[in-house]
Amino acid sequence: MKDTGSDAVASRSAPSESGFDPQGSRPAGRSGEAEKSVNGTPDHAAKQRNGEGIASDPAGAAQDGRLDHHKEKKGRKRRRRRRGGQKPAENAPVNAVAREKSDDTAKKADASAPPRRKRRRGRKKPHAHVAVPPQPGGETGQQSVRRPESPAPQPAAPPRRAYAPRPADLYAALDLGTNNCRLLVAAPTRPGQFRVVDAFSRIVRLGEGLSRTGRLSDAAMDRAVEALKVCRDKLGARPIRRMRLIATEACRAAENGEEFLQRVREETGLKLEIVDRETEARLAVSGCSSLVGRDTDSVVLFDIGGGSSEIALVDVKDRRSRRLADHIVAWTSLQVGVVTLSEKFDGRDVSEQVFADMTDFATDLLHRFEDRDRLADRVGNEGFHLLGTSGTVTTLAGIHLDLPRYDRRRVDGLWMTSAEVDAMNARLLSWSFDERVANPCIGADRADLVMAGCAILEAIRRVWPSQRLRVADRGLREGILTEMMAADGAWQRGANPWRNRPQRNGS
Numbered sequence: 001m002k003d004t005g006s007d008a009v010a011s012r013s014a015p016s017e018s019g020f021d022p023q024g025s026r027p028a029g030r031s032g033e034a035e036k037s038v039n040g041t042p043d044h045a046a047k048q049r050n051g052e053g054i055a056s057d058p059a060g061a062a063q064d065g066r067l068d069h070h071k072e073k074k075g076r077k078r079r080r081r082r083r084g085g086q087k088p089a090e091n092a093p094v095n096a097v098a099r100e101k102s103d104d105t106a107k108k109a110d111a112s113a114p115p116r117r118k119r120r121r122g123r124k125k126p127h128a129h130v131a132v133p134p135q136p137g138g139e140t141g142q143q144s145v146r147r148p149e150s151p152a153p154q155p156a157a158p159p160r161r162a163y164a165p166r167p168a169d170l171y172a173a174l175d176l177g178t179n180n181c182r183l184l185v186a187a188p189t190r191p192g193q194f195r196v197v198d199a200f201s202r203i204v205r206l207g208e209g210l211s212r213t214g215r216l217s218d219a220a221m222d223r224a225v226e227a228l229k230v231c232r233d234k235l236g237a238r239p240i241r242r243m244r245l246i247a248t249e250a251c252r253a254a255e256n257g258e259e260f261l262q263r264v265r266e267e268t269g270l271k272l273e274i275v276d277r278e279t280e281a282r283l284a285v286s287g288c289s290s291l292v293g294r295d296t297d298s299v300v301l302f303d304i305g306g307g308s309s310e311i312a313l314v315d316v317k318d319r320r321s322r323r324l325a326d327h328i329v330a331w332t333s334l335q336v337g338v339v340t341l342s343e344k345f346d347g348r349d350v351s352e353q354v355f356a357d358m359t360d361f362a363t364d365l366l367h368r369f370e371d372r373d374r375l376a377d378r379v380g381n382e383g384f385h386l387l388g389t390s391g392t393v394t395t396l397a398g399i400h401l402d403l404p405r406y407d408r409r410r411v412d413g414l415w416m417t418s419a420e421v422d423a424m425n426a427r428l429l430s431w432s433f434d435e436r437v438a439n440p441c442i443g444a445d446r447a448d449l450v451m452a453g454c455a456i457l458e459a460i461r462r463v464w465p466s467q468r469l470r471v472a473d474r475g476l477r478e479g480i481l482t483e484m485m486a487a488d489g490a491w492q493r494g495a496n497p498w499r500n501r502p503q504r505n506g507s
């Protein structure tokens with residue numbers, strides 16, 4: 001073992017050129033102050049400078065010698081790493097001259113080496129060997145590059161595979177009504193539900209002037225044909241398994257309804273069928289089946305259209321099946337809608353008296369419905385409520401929520417109390433035509449129709465009073481899709497790939 005004491009004493013003969021004392025790595029010229037702060041007294045520090053403290057205080061000398069030895073050893077190792085040199089022989093003599101040369105070499109190496117960052121304890125960082133391009137007059141070598149430390153990989157759950165409908169899974173439904181042309185393309189998912197793939201809706205007012213002339217006007221037919229061409233392009237862009245395209249009251253009541261459908265086939269290639277009123281009422285009920293909860297025992301469902309209004313009385317108290325249309329106990333179709341009633345009473349400038357006249361007219365039509373009392377013992381009970389699917393009730397809901405623009409996600413399924421409906425009717429009645437146009441949930445297309453729809457709604461509430469009204473932004477298209485998917489067994493086990501998808505836990 002080397003003589004630590006003599007080596008330390010020899011190294012105190014002169015400060016090193018690097019500005020640091022090799023013993024203990026103290027700054028040169030400040031050894032006395034440092035020794036004073038460590039040992040406590042100046043006399044003890046002076047004795048150490050003269051080499052006398054070692055014999056007088058064996059324990060202190062041994063401790064200082066050990067500290068100096070370890071610091072000096074670590075310093076030599078650090079300098080060897082910097083200059084890439086070899087470790088000296090174990091018994092090689094170390095003197096002040098050799099130490100001064102090594103310090104000079106270390107100083108030059110420190111000047112040329114990049115600054116070193118403090119290395120964190122823990123997991124070692126991986127190294128990557130990167131090929132270095134040949135330098136002029138040199139050879140190609142490899143350079144060790146330290147990659148940034150990355151966290152330890154965690155076992156991840158298997159990715160959740162989203163259900164992508166196959167071409168054979170797509171269904172389409174088109175509803176050409178008195179006021180709107182609507183298309184819906186969807187794929188079945190959970191039993192009784194589907195996912196919308198594409199949709200289209202445009203106000204065409206096909207029944208404009210129908211109540212006066214009994215015929216579809218040329219301008220109205222042109223608007224409808226242009227909208228149907230858009231629907232044709234959307235249907236042609238996807239391979240559809242099944243589709244059903246229907247026309248309702250405007251084509252039923254018009255003298256030239258069949259001629260118009262023939263023109264549609266020639267110009268668009270779409271073949272539309274005219275459905276009767278009972279089928280229309282059943283489809284409306286089927287489209288809203290998911291909004292009838294388990295706590296409900298009876299419902300009056302109504303669809304206020306442009307040329308007619310379908311009403312169905314549904315009883316689910318004693319039994320309940322997946323098809324809500326099977327529980328219809330009575331239905332009717334009023335020969336009045338928002339377009340026909342607005343044309344009859346001038347829906348542009350509606351006063352309180354005009355609104356009362358429109359409501360009385362619709363109420364008289366409802367009193368002709370002989371089976372209107374089939375649910376008389378349920379009306380007003382806790383398990384009874386109204387369910388409306390039309391532009392009228394969705395508009396009222398949007399105004400009730402003060403929406404800056406119409407949002408179907410917030411409107412569909414919304415509950416409104418009887419007092420809230422009364423407040424919305426009074427609010428709309430106080431607005432002028434221009435104020436209705438300015439509302440984002442009404443707009444110019446519905447400003448002259450919304451009051452007629454509110455009058456029909458008020459007549460329904462008179463015949464079947466209820467404390468609750470549920471709003472449905474759905475209708476015939478959803479009913480068509482539901483019936484087609486159920487008929488094809490799309491929701492049966494094994495027929496729907498969505499039901500057989502792998503779960504997150506791998507089961």
